[in-house]
Amino acid sequence: MPSRKQNIAISIGDLNGVGIEIALIAHEEVSKLCNPLYCINTSMLRQATTLLNLKFPKNMQLHQVDGEFNIEIGKTTKESGLYSYNSFMSAIELCEDSKADAVVTMPIHKEAWMMAGLDYKGHTDLLRKHFNQDAIMMLGCEEMFVALFTEHIPLKEVAASIQYVKLKQFFIDLHNSIGDAKVAVLGLNPHAGDNGVLGNEELRISKAIKSANKKIGFEQFAGPIVPDVAFTPHFRKNYNYFVAMYHDQGLAPLKALYFDESINISLNLPIIRTSVDHGTAFDIAYKGEAKTLSYINAVKSAISFITPNQH
Structure with a gap:
């Protein structure tokens, strides 16, 4: 394990799904492993916490992502698709600017990306084209x-x-x-x-x-x-x-x-990116049923790949 906590950019995913709930529930545990930098603005986080009946967290480091829209729980919308894309690009930029050591992504919805006019089939396809690798x-x-x-x-x-x-x-x-x-x-x-x-x-x-x-x-x-x-x-x-x-x-x-x-x-790739291995789970979004294990494992894996010979 590295001697200092690594900075991990968290791409928040589709806000109509389970990603933000997982991030909030697991925040204290993840903060023991690294310094998470959440790519979401204050307004959208406040809206999500209100819908989840959670207190607005005072100790979350936010990397402000432009844009506001009404979260529609469990629905596929172009607004949520575009915001999840902007969150992901912000996380990539943090790595490119050496402000983050790795990116961990919450799930996006591919149809929402298509509705937003984005010509990518998902995170990996975007990374492949962005870095031309x-x-x-x-x-x-x-x-x-x-x-x-x-x-x-x-x-x-x-x-x-x-x-x-x-x-x-x-x-x-x-x-x-x-x-x-x-x-x-x-x-x-x-x-x-x-x-x-x-x-x-x-x-x-x-x-x-x-x-x-x-x-x-x-x-x-x-x-x-x-x-x-x-x-x-x-x-x-x-x-x-x-x-x-x-x-x-x-x-x-x-x-x-x-x-x-x-x-x-x-x-x-020239950056480290790990992700949960599940989708947006619209059927259980904002119901308090989302599990955090895949996300926590993604954070741990990102940390291990940062330091050579640990994976």
């Missing part, structure tokens, strides 16, 4: 992490996206981000293609694995693994890190096993 989305917890080769694209486009050169670079970038941990790489097709009987994408995956391992200098990446056995206890005894070819292939088992404690980490 191939950010890697990795989700999980201490027991299991899953890195996604493709993310928010239609399933019908996944097979064509599995290209040797891009996959090899993905493996090398992942190695540079996580170090020497062993990684199990899932195949795309049932039975990992059965040697071409059920598909030939595994040939490209295998070639990329061999080439990346050769460049790295040791057998870090193993596979392609048959997808329906990859997350069994047998495999998870030997591997803590997995690469999934598409979103649900990796996240369905992860969330079935570790939904409450998992986090989202953006790798291969």
Whole structure:
């Protein structure tokens, strides 16, 4: 653990959802871990605390974000989408200006971003375009992490996206981000293609694995693994890190096993960004039912990535 408390910029997420409630409930605990800098203005925080029947906190450091709107609990609105975007950009700027050491994000609503005219599919997509780097989305917890080769694209486009050169670079970038941990790489097709009987994408995956391992200098990446056995206890005894070819292939088992404690980490970027691994949860927003474990784990993970060799 670093000797001084790190400054962590908190992107507050969609204020119509559970993010602000989680931040307020967990504030005292998070303040023991770091110096949280909340990207929200005084007026919007006061409105949220009133709706939550909570006292306005006197000891929260606020980084004022322009804009005011009426919070509409559990609704998708362009106003909440735009404010969550502005909060995120403010958090990024704090890191770029060396005023914060990392960003932790509360959940945004992708449809609200679209309604606000924002041409991004989420936090990771924005980071990728903002920094012009191939950010890697990795989700999980201490027991299991899953890195996604493709993310928010239609399933019908996944097979064509599995290209040797891009996959090899993905493996090398992942190695540079996580170090020497062993990684199990899932195949795309049932039975990992059965040697071409059920598909030939595994040939490209295998070639990329061999080439990346050769460049790295040791057998870090193993596979392609048959997808329906990859997350069994047998495999998870030997591997803590997995690469999934598409979103649900990796996240369905992860969330079935570790939904409450998992986090989202953006790798291969000039800044550190972690996030809760859940959505805006409009159905329970402002009802006092939101859980804080994923958020607290995201803060802890951000701190560990700030200091080399702690992750």
